[in-house]
Amino acid sequence: MAALPRIKIDRSSRVPLYAQVADQLEREILxxxxxxxxxxxxxxxxxEQLGVSRPTxxxxxxxxxxxxxxxxxxxxxxxxVHGQVRRTLGLTSLFDDLASAGHAPRTRVLSLSRIAAxxxxxRALDVQIGEEIWSVERLRLIExxxxxxxxxxxxxxxxxxxxxxxxxxxxxxxxxxxxVSISVARQRISAxxxxxxxxxxxxxxxxxxxxxxxxxxxxxxxxxxxxxxxxYRPSLYAFETTLVDx
Amino acid sequence: MAALPRIKIDRSSRVPLYAQVADQLEREILxxxxxxxxxxxxxxxxxEQLGVSRPTxxxxxxxxxxxxxxxxxxxxxxxxVHGQVRRTLGLTSLFDDLASAGHAPRTRVLSLSRIAAxxxxxRALDVQIGEEIWSVERLRLIExxxxxxxxxxxxxxxxxxxxxxxxxxxxxxxxxxxxVSISVARQRISAxxxxxxxxxxxxxxxxxxxxxxxxxxxxxxxxxxxxxxxxYRPSLYAFETTLVDx
DNA sequence: GAGTGGTCTAGACCACTCA
DNA sequence: GAGTGGTCTAGACCACTCC
Numbered sequence: 001m002a003a004l005p006r007i008k009i010d011r012s013s014r015v016p017l018y019a020q021v022a023d024q025l026e027r028e029i030l031x032x033x034x035x036x037x038x039x040x041x042x043x044x045x046x047x048e049q050l051g052v053s054r055p056t057x058x059x060x061x062x063x064x065x066x067x068x069x070x071x072x073x074x075x076x077x078x079x080x081v082h083g084q085v086r087r088t089l090g091l092t093s094l095f096d097d098l099a100s101a102g103h104a105p106r107t108r109v110l111s112l113s114r115i116a117a118x119x120x121x122x123r124a125l126d127v128q129i130g131e132e133i134w135s136v137e138r139l140r141l142i143e144x145x146x147x148x149x150x151x152x153x154x155x156x157x158x159x160x161x162x163x164x165x166x167x168x169x170x171x172x173x174x175x176x177x178x179x180v181s182i183s184v185a186r187q188r189i190s191a192x193x194x195x196x197x198x199x200x201x202x203x204x205x206x207x208x209x210x211x212x213x214x215x216x217x218x219x220x221x222x223x224x225x226x227x228x229x230x231x232y233r234p235s236l237y238a239f240e241t242t243l244v245d246x
Numbered sequence: 247m248a249a250l251p252r253i254k255i256d257r258s259s260r261v262p263l264y265a266q267v268a269d270q271l272e273r274e275i276l277x278x279x280x281x282x283x284x285x286x287x288x289x290x291x292x293x294e295q296l297g298v299s300r301p302t303x304x305x306x307x308x309x310x311x312x313x314x315x316x317x318x319x320x321x322x323x324x325x326x327v328h329g330q331v332r333r334t335l336g337l338t339s340l341f342d343d344l345a346s347a348g349h350a351p352r353t354r355v356l357s358l359s360r361i362a363a364x365x366x367x368x369r370a371l372d373v374q375i376g377e378e379i380w381s382v383e384r385l386r387l388i389e390x391x392x393x394x395x396x397x398x399x400x401x402x403x404x405x406x407x408x409x410x411x412x413x414x415x416x417x418x419x420x421x422x423x424x425x426v427s428i429s430v431a432r433q434r435i436s437a438x439x440x441x442x443x444x445x446x447x448x449x450x451x452x453x454x455x456x457x458x459x460x461x462x463x464x465x466x467x468x469x470x471x472x473x474x475x476x477x478y479r480p481s482l483y484a485f486e487t488t489l490v491d492x
Numbered sequence: 493g494a495g496t497g498g499t500c501t502a503g504a505c506c507a508c509t510c511a
Numbered sequence: 512g513a514g515t516g517g518t519c520t521a522g523a524c525c526a527c528t529c530c
Contacts (some may be wrong), residue, residue, distance in 0.1 A: 010358045014507095016518060037468055043498060053520045055301075058497085068430045073466045074497045075528035081430055081468040082372055126328055183315045184327055190484035191437035191457040203330045207454030211437040212480075220319045222283055222327040234458075238436035241487065260526095288515060299501045304516085320516045321509035369511060 002034055003041045007050055017052050021060035028079055029069055036082040036203070040070075043078070068242035103142050107167045110137040110201075114156060121153045124216050124227040134161045139201055146202045148232045155225050182224060185217040189239055194231070202233055209234055248280055249287045253296055263298050267306035275315055275326055282328040286316075289324070314488035349388050353413045356383040356447075360402060367399045370462050370473040380407045385447055392448045394478045401471050417472070426471060431463040435485055440477070448479055455480055 007024045009017055028034045040046065040061075047057035060077060064070045072078045115135045122129040134154040140147045152171060154161060164174040172182060190212050199206040211232040219225050253270045255263055274280045286292065286307075293303035307324060310316045318324045361381045368375040380400040386393045398417060400407060410420040418428060435460050445452040457478040466472045 018518080044496090054522090056519060059518095068432060068464075071429050071464070071466050071468045072497065073528085074526070075495075077496060079468045081464050083370075083432070083462060083464065124329075181491075183317050185489045186314060186329070187487045187489065189435055189457075189487070190485050191455045191480035193455050207453070209437045209439050211435075211457075216329060218317070218327050218329065220317050221322075222317045222325045224328050234437035235307050238434050239485075241433045241435070243431045243433065245427075264499080290515090298505090302500060305499095318508070318516065319509085323515060431521075 001041050002038050003049060004028065004046065005049075006033070008049060009052065018056050018059040018063070020234075021050060021052065021057065025060060026064060026067075026069065029064075031077055034080050036080050038080050040080075066244055068244055071101040101148040105147070106141045106144075108139045108141065109166050112136045112161060112166070115153075117153070119191070121227060124224060125153065125155050126224045127155065128158075132156045136160065136161060136166065138166060140234065145236070146233070147236050148230055149198055149201055150228065150230045152226060152228045154227075155223070158219070158225055171228075175225070181220050182217045182225065183220040184222075185215050187213055187215045189213050191234070192231075197232055202231075204233060211237060211239075213239070247287050248284050250274065250292065252279070255296060255298065264302050264309070265305065265308075267296060267298065268309040271306060272310060272313075272315065275310075278359060280326050282326050284326050286324040286326075312490055314490055323449075351393075352387045353416075354385045354387065355412050356385055357405060358382045358412070361399075363399070367473060369373040369468045371399065371470045372402050373401065373403075378402045380405065382407060382412065382428060388482065392479070392483070393482050394476055395444055395447055396474065396476045398472060398474045400473075402471075404465070404469070404471055417474075421471070427466050428463045428471065429466040430468075431461050435459050437480070438477075444477060447452055448477075450479060457483060457485075459485070 004025065006028065007021060009020050011017070013020065015023075025034075029178045034040075038068055041049070043057055043061065044054055047054040050057065061070060061072070065072055070078055070079055071081055075182075090240075113135055114132045116130045117125065117127055117133045119129055120132060121127075123132065125133060127133065133156050134152075136152050136154070138150045140150060150171075159175060159178055159180055161174075164178065166174060175182060191209055192212055194202065194204055194210050196206045198204075198210065199208060202208075202210075211234040213228070213230045213232070215226075215228045215230070216224055217226040250271065251467070252274065253267060255266050257263070259266065261269075271280075280286075287295070287321050289303050289307065290300055293300040296303065299410075307316060307318070311318055315327055316324055317327055359381055361380045363371065363373055363375045363379045365375055367373075367379060368377065371379060373379065380398075382398050382400070384396045384398075386396060393394055396417075405421060405424055407420075410424065412420060421428060437455055438458055440448065440450055440452055440454045440456050442452045444450075444456065445454060448454075448456075450456075456479045459476045459478070461472075461474045461476070462470055463472040
């Protein structure tokens with residue numbers, strides 16, 4: 001039964017209470033002060049100790065349950081999950097992933113232009129066939145080793161890609177700067193053999209296995225903004241997910 | 247501003263109110279009575295109409311936001327996301343996926359035995375090296391076409407695999423019957439070339455691209471129960487996910 | 493029976509968006 | 512300034528687990 005004496009909340013902060021509690025609770029786990037399998041003090045007592053209401057305490061715990069770091073069991077209690085913790089797959093770009101892993105990713109923009117939407121892109125982006133959209137093709141490298149080939153199309157009426165430095169940041173930060181906030185994305189992950197063109201760009205041989213990701217992203221008004229068709233060299237990249245039963 | 251006149255709640259049901267509301271709201275969207283882009287009536291009014299409190303109404307809406315079907319924007323409202331809706335990737339087995347898609351999946355158990363845990367399995371399952379664990383190898387077929395090769399190891403002290411018919415159901419239903427409830431799983435998805443053995447079993451050629459999934463699953467006490475190393479033929483399988491910004 | 497998490501209420505105040 | 516979602520409270524009762 002682990003109480004949480006280190007957790008302090010700051011009611012003058014603009015960070016929500018549940019987020020303050022969740023962040024500090026996560027740190028307790030990541031830094032080993034809460035050990036795998038250890039049982040937390042019950043919710044009611046914890047809320048009282050931290051000086052928040054029980055719903056707020058529950059919301060904090062729920063965030064970590066969704067991250068796969070805690071498990072709750074009715075009538076029993078809340079425990080820390082065993083096993084090493086991994087980051088959850090979120091709405092971040094590959095660029096961010098690599099940067100935070102301490103590597104030095106680079107991006108080469110192979111092409112950037114406005115094209116007439118062909119049927120598939122038109123359907124995905126919810127625009128008329130032939131309407132002008134952005135098309136961009138980028139090569140992602142890590143220490144001069146090609147890692148991924150990224151092909152994207154974007155709604156030209158919602159984003160101005162010409163104003164953005166795509167070699168300096170990922171697509172999502174760029175969209176954020178342009179006041180387009182992506183809030184939902186649907187992904188499909190599979191694999192296939194490299195085409196001749198892909199093999200040449202990625203420094204691999206035709207027929208080599210590639211990890212593929214096809215994604216459509218929607219803004220906070222529910223409009224399709226971006227569609228991506230990405231291929232990754234699987235020896236250098238993988239998708240990690242945490243699944244939680246509800 | 248769409249009110250939701252069709253939604254009725256049953257206070258005598260054992261299904262939580264928020265789940266009743268969420269399920270019926272989801273059906274409104276899936277069956278097209280709420281159209282993409284349409285704005286919902288505000289939360290306070292909806293709660294009043296349905297006769298529930300606002301936190302309960304919010305919880306229902308939050309479930310669909312997490313599924314990627316609704317987007318909320320402070321100061322503006324809640325809208326239906328554009329684009330076709332897909333099922334979220336959940337804690338289901340491939341067997342269930344195929345069965346619910348109307349296909350006829352079959353499973354052939356290639357081997358099932360108790361082995362001494364080698365270092366990698368021992369670390370993943372949190373047991374001593376050399377301790378007895380289950381090892382099972384299965385081939386998944388769809389209409390006589392090989393689809394996937396599934397290799398799993400399980401904690402023998404938590405599960406009795408000899409009592410289970412693995413050709414009749416997936417691994418997770420089998421575990422559920424054995425009173426082992428999986429609540430969290432961590433997955434890593436990538437790709438690689440088929441080995442000679444894999445190619446033979448899957449009816450493909452050595453070097454063919456395969457989709458790979460490595461998973462560790464934990465029960466509701468946070469203990470590692472199962473580890474899987476699966477390979478799929480990418481032309482027949484893909485992983486779909488919905489990502490939501492938080 | 494004691495203790496736990498699961499659900500639910502009826503409010504309140506705040507932050508943000510948009511006309 | 513009006514309307515929206517975001518946060519928070521202080522309780523209540525229930526369902527489940529385990530002794």
